Amino acid sequence: MERIKSILKNLSSKYLLLPLLLLTTPMAAQTESPSGVSPTTAFYVVVVLLIIVAILVMLLAVSLLSLLKAVVRTEMSTEKKASLEKEPSWLSKTWDKWNALKPMEEEQDIMLDHDYDGIKELDNHLPPWWKALFYLSVVYAVIYLMVFHVFKTSPLQEEEYEIEMALALAAKNDIEQTIVVDFDESNVPFNDDAEALADGKKFFEAQCGMCHKADGGGLAGPNLTDDYWRHGGSMTNIYNVIKNGVPSTAMIAWESRLNPIRLQNVASYVKSLRGTNPAGALPPDGELYVEEENNQE
Ligand code: HEC
Incomplete structure (x- = not known):
């Protein structure tokens, strides 16, 4: 009895503490989460937490089971223990059963009737992964039906559009x-405000970089960092080109996609690129633009 007690103590510290510790973590995290989250987010958080808790409970059950097994084994006779060890594990038994291919001698039982010029067919099991996928798709279909057609909790394609x-x-x-x-x-x-320029830079890199290169050095569109411009290099020239585009070129009018403030930010950013001289920039293109004192401000 003393021995069992000591084993119990040993195992419980090893197997029980970890799941218990993990169990408390999501709860602590939950109390910290900011208030004012949308109901959908809250719902998903709850679902994920429930799944985590379910997994932890399962882990706990498995560790308790192995604890029980260990206790039972200490009480077994040595012969019984030896015989147990020879037996394949539950997992490998299940795996074998799933994959069950009939031994050669029993193939007669699963031989199908047809005979193609001597080629015969065995009615073997489908592979387990295939069956698992099939059952999963059935479960998924039921969930899909419920969500999209019965309870209508999520919008269908057209509604989403x-x-x-x-x-x-x-x-x-x-x-x-x-x-x-x-x-x-x-x-x-x-606008030389750092925040405005940063906003312009972000937009420029995401939307204009594909043609003018993220650093403005030019690709399909001209270099925007030098003193040579096709349409003039003043702030108003640049704003005008971005807002209204250059007809029948790849440079479209951005007016409908950018509000005036952001348009000004992007134009200011382009203006600020002057003289940055990035590596691999395109050669000068257009006419030399000479900065006028009152054009910049
Ligand atoms: C699909 C490619 C493409 C995209 C995207 C694009 N541009 Fe252009 N851009 C061009 C081309 C091509 C020209 C040259 C037009 C011409 O021939 O006059 C040009 C010209 C310009 C000019 C005038 C250059 C000069 O020499 O006068 C500016 C300024 C400019 N683009 C800024 C932008 C900004 C800012 C964006 C993002 C909001 C942008 N472009 C997005 C292709 C593009």
Whole structure:
């Protein structure tokens, strides 16, 4: 009895502490999560937490089971133990059963009737991964049916499209209605605010970089870092080209995609590229633009 106690002590510290520790972690994390999350996010968080808890409970059960086994084994006679060790594990037995191919002698039992010029066919099991995929797809289909057609908790393709379009329209109206600026392409000022330039840079690298290169050195579109411009290098020239584009070239009008503030930020960023001289830049293109004092501001 003493021995069992000591084994129990040993094992419990090894197997039980870990799952218990892990169990407390998600709970602690949950109390820390910021309030004011949307109901959908909260729902997914709860589902994920439930899954984590379920996995931990399973781990706990498995560790308890192995603990029980260890205890039972200490009480077994040595012969019994030896015989147990010879037996294949539950896992390998199940695996063998799943894959069960009949031994040669028993192939007669699963031989199919047809005979193609002496070629015969055995009615063997499908591979376990195939069956698992099949059952999974059945389960998935039921969940899909419930979510999309019975409870309608998630939008179908067409509805998703409508939602996206409504959002885009709202965003477009936002650009058109709420942002009123006191400049246009005839008098837009250069904005040297670091935040504005950073915003312009971000947009430039994401949207303009594919043609002008992320550093402005030029690819399909001309180099924007030198003093030579096709359409002039003043702030108002640059703003104008970006806003209205250059007809019948790859340089489209960006007015419908950029609100005036961001347009100004991007133009200011392009203006700020002057003289950066990036490696591998395209050669000068267009006419030399000489900076005028009152053009920059
Ligand atoms: C699909 C390729 C493409 C994209 C994307 C593009 N451009 Fe252009 N851009 C061009 C081409 C081509 C020209 C030259 C047009 C011409 O022949 O006059 C040009 C010209 C320009 C000019 C005038 C250069 C000069 O020499 O006068 C500026 C400024 C400019 N682009 C800025 C931008 C900015 C800012 C963006 C992102 C909002 C952008 N471009 C996105 C292809 C592109």
